[in-house]
Structures are given as structure tokens and as C-alpha cells.
Amino acid sequence: MTSRDSHETNGEPSTDRPTVADGSGAPANPLDVLESEGDVDTSLGTSDKIKKYLRIYIYEPWLVMRRDWRALVGLTIISSYIIVGILGWLFLEPTRMGHGPNQLPWFRSLAHPLGTNLYGVDLMRETIHAIPMILKMMFAGGMFTIVMGTVVGTVAGYKGGTVDKVLSTITDVFINLPGLPLVIVLAVVFTPESAYALGILLTIEYWAGLARAIRSQVLQIRYDEYTEASRTIGLPTGTILLKDVLPHLAPYITIRFVSAMRTVLFSAVGLYFIGVLPEGDTNWGIMLSNAYNNGAMYRPQLLHWILIPSIAIVVLSIGMILLSQSLDRVFNPRVREKHKSDGEESLEEEDEVGGKGKGMTLG
Structure with a gap:
């Protein structure tokens, strides 16, 4: 019976994972590093397993992201929106008509830093209270x-086979549906008010493109050596999909998740602006419509x-x-391995410095 370790005979390294063409030995799969390191030893205790998962899925990605200005700026912006949205919803009272003087320009009053509109509505409070709803819609749609x-x-x-034909046909139907007219019709018919329902509605056909792309990738992966080995040793289909295919x-899935959230953001603002989606909680699209x-x-x-x-929308999108x-x-x-090595070297240097300091103190 063939197994994944069957190649490790006569001292030869295993070849059940493809390697890059330059012979560097780095795995061709972007997540093979995660997968190989993520196989937690069953002899480890619960606390050790938790530490290992945190290192693989939190610490090592952070080593890469902290040296990329795009990641730092993007995380800072998104985190700021989440924090401001939560704190504003908890501690900032909603605004109302006549809350302040009419047509107050921005940066003229500490009580109303961003000014007021034609009806005395505080624009800072209104903008902040619109954040939770749009974030819920974006998350649900993604x-x-x-x-x-x-x-x-x-x-x-x-x-494959009949299952593939049926699902591919359904996917093709959704891909060829006119997205905007379909969303408008469904919004008029069902008039959803929940932010989560609206998020799903706005991506009702967006998933089809992702499904087609994933299908083409899976068709290649299913015939790879390690996938064949998993089937040979009798692993369940679910285990093969989770351990060999999805990693x-x-x-690609993560990037499409972010892309779907951006689609929800712009679609929601646009449809609220033209009055297609039902008016409910405060929304940036409604603010733009009223202003216009x-x-x-x-x-x-x-x-x-x-x-x-408009600035709130653009900054979140950026x-x-x-x-x-x-x-x-x-x-x-390759990037993960490089930063992982750098991180380990930094920790070793800190340990050496700490050890010398202790020695000097004892001396």
C-alpha cells in the first residue's frame, strides 16, 4: 500500500510535494509551508498545540506583514474603522435633525467637528453610525x-462526472445573469432590511466566478502525487479536500474575499444613492443621496x-x-521562510543579550 512516506526510502528525500524549478527546495504550493508545519504532533499537549497554531497562523504571517507598508497601512485603516464603528455605536448617541446649527462648516466647532448638514444633523455622528451596517454587509457578502x-x-x-456537469451548469447560469438588474429586481421584490441579507443579495451572482476558477485549480490538484497517495491509503474525501486541496x-480565496467586500461596499452605496435599497439605518449612500x-x-x-x-468610502476601499x-x-x-529565519535570529540575539546581561549582573 502506497503512503506519503513511501518515497523516503534508501535515504532519499520525499518527493510527494512538488518543488520549485530552481531547485531551492521551496514548496511550489504557497501554503505547503503552513501545511507541513501545521501537522501538529499528537503527543503535544493542548497548550503546546495552541502555541504551535498561533506561531504558524499568527506570528509567522505577522513577521511578513510588519515589513510590508501596504499590510501595515491596510490593517491600520480597517482596524480603525472597526474600532471606531464599535465605540461609536456603544458610546456615541445617534444624531437627529436640529442636533446642531444648520449648515455649520466643518472644523468650526468642537461640538460638531465635521459640521452639520442643511437640517442640523451632525455629520461626524452620522458617518460613524453608518460604519457598523456597512461592515456587516461587507462581511456577509464576502x-x-x-x-x-x-x-x-x-x-x-x-x-467530476455528473456532479461536475450539474454544478458547472448552475455556475454558468449565474455568471451570465445580469448582476445589477438582478440585484435591483430582488431588492424591490424582497425589500431586505437586515444588513447580512443585503450583503448576500449584493453578491448573489459574484460567487460564480470564484467557483469556476476554483474548479479549474482543483482539476489539476486532484491528479497530483500527494492527492493520489491520499486516495490510495483510503483517506475520506472530506479529509483530502481539507488537507490537500483547500490549502x-x-x-486566491482570501484575495477574492477582500474583493467581494469591496464589491459590496460600492454596490451598497450606489444602490442606496439611487433609492433602490430600502432606507433604514444610517448609510453612506443615503447621506450622499440627501446631499446631492x-x-x-x-x-x-x-x-x-x-x-x-465620500472620503470615508474611498479610505476604506484603499x-x-x-x-x-x-x-x-x-x-x-519563500518570503515566509525568509522572515521566519530573520525572526528566529532576532529572538536568538535577544536571548544572547539577555544572557550576557544576567552574567554581568551576577558578576
């Missing part, structure tokens, strides 16, 4: 996209009314773009 796309694409590519797809309908584009004293939500670009380095095995 999760729906990657779950649907990953499940459909993986099953279609791995199973290859993680970089009241002539903020042509009245200098109201220009900040339309600029503030943060997601930068984070998405930096993820390629996080999943690059």
Missing part, C-alpha cells in the same frame, strides 16, 4: 461569496456634506486594496 464559490468549485472539480486555494438632492454639489457651504461620506495586495507576500513560501 463570506457568502467564498463559501458558495469554494464549495461549488471544489466539489465540481474533485467529483492550495487559500491565497439638496444641492450640496453646487453650494460651497454644503460641500462638506457630500465630501465626508485600506482593503492595500491589504489584498500584501496577502500575496504572506502566502509566498
Whole structure:
């Protein structure tokens, strides 16, 4: 019976994992580093397993991201939105009409730092209270996209046959559906008010492109040596998909998750602006619509009314773009190994310095 270790005979290294062409020995799969290191020894205690998972999935990615300005800026922006949204929702009272003086310009009052609109609504409070809803929509849309796309694409590519034909047909139908008209019709018919339902609605057909791309990747992976070895030794299909197939797809899935969230952001703002989505909680699209309908584009004293939500949208989008670009380095095995080695050397240097310091103290 063939196993993954069958190649490690006569002192020869295992070749069940493909290597890069330059002979460096680095795994061709972006997540082979994670996968090989992530095989936790069953003899380890619970605390040791937790430490090992934290090192592989938190510490080592952080070593890469902390040296990439795009990752740092992107994480800072997104984290700031999350923190401000939570704190604002907890401690900042919602604004209302007549909350302050009408048409107050921004940066003129400590009570209303970003000014007020035509009706005395505090624009800073309104902008902050719109953050939780848009983040919920973005998260729901991103999760729906990657779950649907990953499940459909993986099953279609791995199973093949009739299952592949049926799922591929469904995928092709959704790919060819007119996205914006479909969303508008569904929004008018169902009038969803939940932020999570709206996020799913806005990505109702976006998952199909991900499913097709994943299917093509799985068709190649299913015939790799290590996948064949897993089938030969009788591993369940679910285990093979989780351990051998999905790790290859993680970089692409992660990037598409961020892309789906950006799609939800712009789609939601646009559809709220034109009045397709039902008005409920405070939303940047509604703010832009109200500002435009009241002539903020042509009245200098109201220009900040339309600029503030626009800036909030653009900055959040830039943060997601930068984070998405930096993820390629996080999943690059060569970069991870380099930064891992640098991190270990730094820790060794710190230990040496600490040891010398203790010796001097004792002396």
C-alpha cells in the first residue's frame, strides 16, 4: 500500500510535494509551508498545540506583514474603522435633525467637528453610525461569496462526472445573469432590511466566478502525487479536500474575499444613492443621496456634506486594496521562510543579550 512516506526510502528525500524549478527546495504550493508545519504532533499537549497554531497562523504571517507598508497601512485603516464603528455605536448617541446649527462648516466647532448638514444633523455622528451596517454587509457578502464559490468549485472539480456537469451548469447560469438588474429586481421584490441579507443579495451572482476558477485549480490538484497517495491509503474525501486541496486555494480565496467586500461596499452605496435599497439605518449612500438632492454639489457651504461620506468610502476601499495586495507576500513560501529565519535570529540575539546581561549582573 502506497503512503506519503513511501518515497523516503534508501535515504532519499520525499518527493510527494512538488518543488520549485530552481531547485531551492521551496514548496511550489504557497501554503505547503503552513501545511507541513501545521501537522501538529499528537503527543503535544493542548497548550503546546495552541502555541504551535498561533506561531504558524499568527506570528509567522505577522513577521511578513510588519515589513510590508501596504499590510501595515491596510490593517491600520480597517482596524480603525472597526474600532471606531464599535465605540461609536456603544458610546456615541445617534444624531437627529436640529442636533446642531444648520449648515455649520466643518472644523468650526468642537461640538460638531465635521459640521452639520442643511437640517442640523451632525455629520461626524452620522458617518460613524453608518460604519457598523456597512461592515456587516461587507462581511456577509464576502463570506457568502467564498463559501458558495469554494464549495461549488471544489466539489465540481474533485467529483467530476455528473456532479461536475450539474454544478458547472448552475455556475454558468449565474455568471451570465445580469448582476445589477438582478440585484435591483430582488431588492424591490424582497425589500431586505437586515444588513447580512443585503450583503448576500449584493453578491448573489459574484460567487460564480470564484467557483469556476476554483474548479479549474482543483482539476489539476486532484491528479497530483500527494492527492493520489491520499486516495490510495483510503483517506475520506472530506479529509483530502481539507488537507490537500483547500490549502492550495487559500491565497486566491482570501484575495477574492477582500474583493467581494469591496464589491459590496460600492454596490451598497450606489444602490442606496439611487433609492433602490430600502432606507433604514444610517448609510453612506443615503447621506450622499440627501446631499446631492439638496444641492450640496453646487453650494460651497454644503460641500462638506457630500465630501465626508465620500472620503470615508474611498479610505476604506484603499485600506482593503492595500491589504489584498500584501496577502500575496504572506502566502509566498519563500518570503515566509525568509522572515521566519530573520525572526528566529532576532529572538536568538535577544536571548544572547539577555544572557550576557544576567552574567554581568551576577558578576
